[in-house]
Amino acid sequence: MSQARLFPCYKHRSFLLRGIVLLVLVGMHWGLLRAQDAPQGPLAPPPEHHVNRVGNVSEPEAPPSRPEAEIIKHFSGKEDEYILSRTRYTYRKTIRIQEFGPDGQPSGEFVLVTQPSRDVDGKLFEKVVERPHSTLQHLFLRSEDLEGLQRVPAFPLTSNQLAKYDLKYLGKEQVDEVECYIFQAKPRMVERVKAYFDGIVWVDTKYLEVVKTYGKWVTDQGDMHAVADLPFSLFETYRENVDGKYWFPNYSRSDGTLNLKGLEIPVRLVIKWTDFKPVSSVPQATVPPAAAISAKP
16 A cells, blocks of 8 residues: 555645535535634644635536446445444544633643443443543533444445435545545435434545545434534544554544533534554453443444
8 A cells, every 4th residue: 555545643734625626515504614614713723633624616627537336336335344344443532622711722621531342242332441531611521421422423424324315526635645536425314313424525536435524413303413512513534544454533523612601612522543453352241330431323
């Protein structure tokens, strides 16, 4: 595999949007998009991922060099492979929620570190491996409040889900050193008990693998919020090439503004997956501790 294919873990460089490639996330509330795009005072993205937003265009300048159906079939098949392969890896997941003060600097944070484990029935759950700590000034969070994060699929467009989406080709763009096709995914219908992805995917033009996603999850009740009572719905997620074979999520971020007692408090959620290591066999079942987050489909 060429070096150009290896996605840097935490040093994603800024990429320039080509003038012809402007995207629309149809169905997303403009208010949310503007809140996500607009600078919140001096608040700046973290240095390891400079986040660039995308806008609107009706049609791409030219069709992709391969048939769209072939591209979609190939990358969805890869997603099937990755969702299974990730269960054979262990990793550390760090969840960080930050509040920002009027000066744009962090004024408090909540940090939780987990890793995948299995219960007595062999089902995966998130085991807390470091005691959560919080210096938040306005919020009180427990690990249980983050259960919604476990319901957000890491690989939204697997082959058995394609029939439930309309996929539209939007153009090409280079993400770091990876040339990508860009597709918009829109659910054909929404349900109450299941959330569907509404957003954009970036697909490596050479190997036809998803390397980045940006979007939200929706039900017939509206946008799904990943953390109870917090304004996190739109996520920008980068992937890392693991063992030269799999593209697993390694960084995901969502920004929002919390309205609390007349105050508007900028807040940010960042999730990092690190230390991917293959496991030689299914780990021994362990009883999940009280502080663990139960995994849900």
